[in-house]
Amino acid sequence: MKTIIKIFIPILMFLVYSCELDNYDGPDAVIHGAIIDADTDELIEQDVINGTEIEYLEHGYETPATQYMVIKNDGTYRNNLMFSGTYTIQPVRGNFVPIDPIEVEVSGVTELDFEVQPYIRLKDVVIEKEGSSIVASFRLEQTVSNNVAKIGLFGHPEAHVGASVRTMNVERSINGVVDPETEFTLEWSIPDNPSADKMFFRVGALIDAPEAKYNYAPARKLAL
Amino acid sequence: MTRIFNILFILTFIFLTGCDDDFLDRSPMDKIDGEAMFSDPEGVKVYMANLYYQLPIEDFTYFRDGFNFNPSDPNNGGYLAAMTTDEAVHSGWSDMVRDWDFTWWEPAFELIRDINILGEEIPKLEISDLEKEKLRGEVAFLRAFAYYGLAKRYGGVPIIAELQVYDGNLEALKVPRSTEKETWDFVLNQCDIASEMLPSSWAEGQRRGTKWAALALKSRAALHAASVAKYWNDAPLSGEAVNQGLVGMDASEADRYYEECIEASAELINNGGFGLYGPNPSTPEEAAANYQEIFVNPNSVPEEAIFIKGFAIPGTNTGHNYDIWYVPNQLANGWPHPGRMNPTLELVDSYESYSQPGQSFPIVTTQDGSINDYSGFDPGKDYLRFDDPSEIFKGKDARLWATAVLPGTSFKGTEIIIQAGLVKPNGEAIIETKDSYSHNGVTYHTFGAPDWPQYSGFDTYGENMTRTGFSFKKFLNSDEPVVPSWNQSTTDWIEFRYPEILLNYAEAVLESNYSQDNAMSKAESYLNSIRKRAGHTTDISLTLENVLRERKVELAFENKRYWDLVRRREYHKIFDNSTKHALLPLLDLRVDPPQYIFVRKEVSRHPNRTFLPKRYYKPIPGIGTNELVQNPQF
Numbered sequence: 102m103k104t105i106i107k108i109f110i111p112i113l114m115f116l117v118y119s120c121e122l123d124n125y126d127g128p129d130a131v132i133h134g135a136i137i138d139a140d141t142d143e144l145i146e147q148d149v150i151n152g153t154e155i156e157y158l159e160h161g162y163e164t165p166a167t168q169y170m171v172i173k174n175d176g177t178y179r180n181n182l183m184f185s186g187t188y189t190i191q192p193v194r195g196n197f198v199p200i201d202p203i204e205v206e207v208s209g210v211t212e213l214d215f216e217v218q219p220y221i222r223l224k225d226v227v228i229e230k231e232g233s234s235i236v237a238s239f240r241l242e243q244t245v246s247n248n249v250a251k252i253g254l255f256g257h258p259e260a261h262v263g264a265s266v267r268t269m270n271v272e273r274s275i276n277g278v279v280d281p282e283t284e285f286t287l288e289w290s291i292p293d294n295p296s297a298d299k300m301f302f303r304v305g306a307l308i309d310a311p312e313a314k315y316n317y318a319p320a321r322k323l324a325l
Numbered sequence: 326m327t328r329i330f331n332i333l334f335i336l337t338f339i340f341l342t343g344c345d346d347d348f349l350d351r352s353p354m355d356k357i358d359g360e361a362m363f364s365d366p367e368g369v370k371v372y373m374a375n376l377y378y379q380l381p382i383e384d385f386t387y388f389r390d391g392f393n394f395n396p397s398d399p400n401n402g403g404y405l406a407a408m409t410t411d412e413a414v415h416s417g418w419s420d421m422v423r424d425w426d427f428t429w430w431e432p433a434f435e436l437i438r439d440i441n442i443l444g445e446e447i448p449k450l451e452i453s454d455l456e457k458e459k460l461r462g463e464v465a466f467l468r469a470f471a472y473y474g475l476a477k478r479y480g481g482v483p484i485i486a487e488l489q490v491y492d493g494n495l496e497a498l499k500v501p502r503s504t505e506k507e508t509w510d511f512v513l514n515q516c517d518i519a520s521e522m523l524p525s526s527w528a529e530g531q532r533r534g535t536k537w538a539a540l541a542l543k544s545r546a547a548l549h550a551a552s553v554a555k556y557w558n559d560a561p562l563s564g565e566a567v568n569q570g571l572v573g574m575d576a577s578e579a580d581r582y583y584e585e586c587i588e589a590s591a592e593l594i595n596n597g598g599f600g601l602y603g604p605n606p607s608t609p610e611e612a613a614a615n616y617q618e619i620f621v622n623p624n625s626v627p628e629e630a631i632f633i634k635g636f637a638i639p640g641t642n643t644g645h646n647y648d649i650w651y652v653p654n655q656l657a658n659g660w661p662h663p664g665r666m667n668p669t670l671e672l673v674d675s676y677e678s679y680s681q682p683g684q685s686f687p688i689v690t691t692q693d694g695s696i697n698d699y700s701g702f703d704p705g706k707d708y709l710r711f712d713d714p715s716e717i718f719k720g721k722d723a724r725l726w727a728t729a730v731l732p733g734t735s736f737k738g739t740e741i742i743i744q745a746g747l748v749k750p751n752g753e754a755i756i757e758t759k760d761s762y763s764h765n766g767v768t769y770h771t772f773g774a775p776d777w778p779q780y781s782g783f784d785t786y787g788e789n790m791t792r793t794g795f796s797f798k799k800f801l802n803s804d805e806p807v808v809p810s811w812n813q814s815t816t817d818w819i820e821f822r823y824p825e826i827l828l829n830y831a832e833a834v835l836e837s838n839y840s841q842d843n844a845m846s847k848a849e850s851y852l853n854s855i856r857k858r859a860g861h862t863t864d865i866s867l868t869l870e871n872v873l874r875e876r877k878v879e880l881a882f883e884n885k886r887y888w889d890l891v892r893r894r895e896y897h898k899i900f901d902n903s904t905k906h907a908l909l910p911l912l913d914l915r916v917d918p919p920q921y922i923f924v925r926k927e928v929s930r931h932p933n934r935t936f937l938p939k940r941y942y943k944p945i946p947g948i949g950t951n952e953l954v955q956n957p958q959f
Contacts, residue, residue: 151937164949194563194958265935267902292700311561312938 381474417788462522743782
């Protein structure tokens with residue numbers, strides 16, 4: 102038995118040792134930036150989950166797989182694990198008028214902003230607690246002639262609140278072109294035993310366009 | 326030690342050198358080659374049986390892992406397509422459709438290759454020309470069925486209608502995807518060939534494709550294609566696959582496909598000699614019994630069953646597991662995993678009532694009649710009270726009683742106890758918690774009985790109890806106790822049932838506003854004939870809402886709902902951060918004697934679910950090597 106073990110241990114070590122370390126270099130570059138409203142220079146609010154995505158293809162391969170990045174709620178994005186190289190990059194399925202893909206050389210820390218035209222801008226947003234309700238009022242400025250499909254008020258205990266991250270929502274169908282002067286109001290009555298003491302609330306409006314996502318105003322934290 | 330090594334060393338040499346040159350040329354003793362197989366008509370039959378077995382029939386063995394999921398250990402939790410729709414929830418799991426669920430790619434192309442091998446062999450067979458024509462019809466039917474299974478999952482796919490031969494050139498074997506439109510057209514074309522060549526029935530009553538099965542398939546496939554064309558814009562996708570037309574169709578195609586559906590359905594309805602089983606029941610009870618009979622014993626309803634897939638031998642891969650997975654907990658008979666299928670309140674609400682025909686009849690639980698309050702029990706509310714829990718369902722469509730086990734009703738001679746809790750005399754409620762409470766010298770149990778084998782609802786024990794308030798009945802044997810082991814059920818499966826064709830016809834007529842040949846009034850009479858069979862006595866008008874509701878309840882749990890939601894692009898609207906609903910029967914001790922009240926509520930332990938539009942198509946595997954264009958967002 103001992104002999105066998107003596108034989109096997111060297112063999113095992115030989116087998117294990119004979120693997121080389123991975124001989125490829127790790128990711129060495131960073132890309133970051135934001136989705137920016139070309140007219141107002143403001144960041145365009147997004148959804149982290151099921152929101153706008155950034156598609157990118159790395160050049161130099163015969164059949165490169167499409168890779169995806171998500172965008173933070175405030176409209177910024179960052180990928181610290183990129184490989185240096187040339188990429189075709191395009192934000193897709195977003196809450197702005199689609200833009201063409203951009204070719205970009207990524208090396209070191211590369212900053213790349215996308216200047217776009219949001220479908221809808223939310224103006225004069227006020228979200229307040231009034232009595233036992235949360236009341237949100239706002240106006241909509243649409244930049245395209247499509248219908249506004251619906252508007253919504255979303256709430257969640259986390260700051261990532263949105264159409265996909267929510268524990269409450271009040272949505273209303275509009276299905277029409279809106280007058281920029283019209284004030285919309287959405288109201289949510291706080292239940293007797295709310296699931297959290299404080300919640301983040303965010304209002305949004307969805308345009309009726311293929312694969313469009315909600316446009317938002319920044320979230321507001323309110324005590325219930 | 327050294328000696329052993331020496332011996333082994335020598336032996337190794339003997340073994341390594343002991344091969345004859347012709348070792349690899351010997352024919353195996355346990356297999357026969359193609360020539361021997363196909364030279365005998367019996368061999369062709371055996372081969373054919375294997376092809377039918379591989380068809381994408383969504384029967385009792387269709388789960389998210391794929392088709393024919395009944396190997397020696399078929400333990401997959403019993404999670405199936407109905408549970409990802411609004412028809413049901415699983416007693417323990419709440420998953421939505423995942424990327425690779427319900428996919429069918431590699432087995433599909435294996436089947437297509439096997440079909441093509443047969444297609445090549447037919448001219449060489451020593452049988453009459455008439456027999457050859459039947460076989461060619463069968464090849465077209467099998468091919469159409471296979472491509473229908475692919476097209477509804479992937480959109481456009483590579484069309485391989487001839488046997489591929491590998492001659493060293495790998496690239497020649499790579500067939501690019503056809504467009505979605507071309508693929509559907511191919512399916513319909515193969516259905517046409519099949520319906521021309523196939524006989525109306527087979528001698529000896531074999532379960533093979535017939536002219537009518539081919540027309541039924543065409544009816545179903547054309548309706549799917551038409552719906553995709555018409556409703557594509559409700560959830561449009563983008564990307565390379567869309568640009569090339571590999572998924573999606575133009576709305577202008579819709580009417581053509583609807584017309585194909587209408588023609589195929591009309592041919593089957595007018596000339597197929599099919600009808601409804603028990604078309605004129607005298608009571609709702611008789612209607613319920615008739616309806617149940619169709620699914621428990623499909624062979625006794627030849628007028629209604631257009632195409633059947635058989636299950637034969639218990640304990641093998643021709644047995645299935647519906648009875649053990651879905652029987653109410655009280656009837657588990659020692660089986661550890663019953664009660665998985667819990668029909669939802671949404672489905673139960675959809676059934677009409679005999680008193681108010683032509684509309685869904687939601688279960689009303691309170692005096693004020695509100696049905697949209699899911700906030701749970703509130704002692705201040707005025708609940709309707711019942712002596713017997715099943716009273717609240719009185720007057721609902723017979724098919725509800727035959728599809729679901731309702732609280733307090735009897736199944737296999739046992740009263741099925743489904744109770745979610747009790748309300749103490751002071752108005753405090755104990756809900757979905759195992760507990761008991763003594764009042765006036767009587768001990769009441771929250772779940773209706775003291776121990777877990779004695780009730781079937783709301784306890785989390787083993788995930789064996791319903792959490793919606795309803796258990797499952799359709800398809801389940803209603804006489805014999807379950808046999809507590811795998812693959813013991815041998816109920817046959819009806820793949821094409823006459824009412825589906827009637828409803829396909831009605832939907833296609835309405836959607837395309839088709840008026841030739843008196844189609845509207847025919848469609849209305851078909852709709853009402855199905856309702857009449859279910860015990861209704863008042864006719865309703867032909868509206869899309871009525872037809873779709875009828876489809877939902879008549880075909881419930883037949884694995885149709887999933888594809889109805891897909892083809893009509895309703896999935897992402899119904900599942901937009903949404904949950905499903907339950908009906909909680911509570912024993913109310915505030916009155917004497919205690920009575921039952923009901924609470925409409927969200928299903929417990931069920932997170933909200935979203936269906937992403939990209940899931941209207943499935944991802945294609947292996948695009949690195951097969952070089953196909955991937956579907957959007959995968």
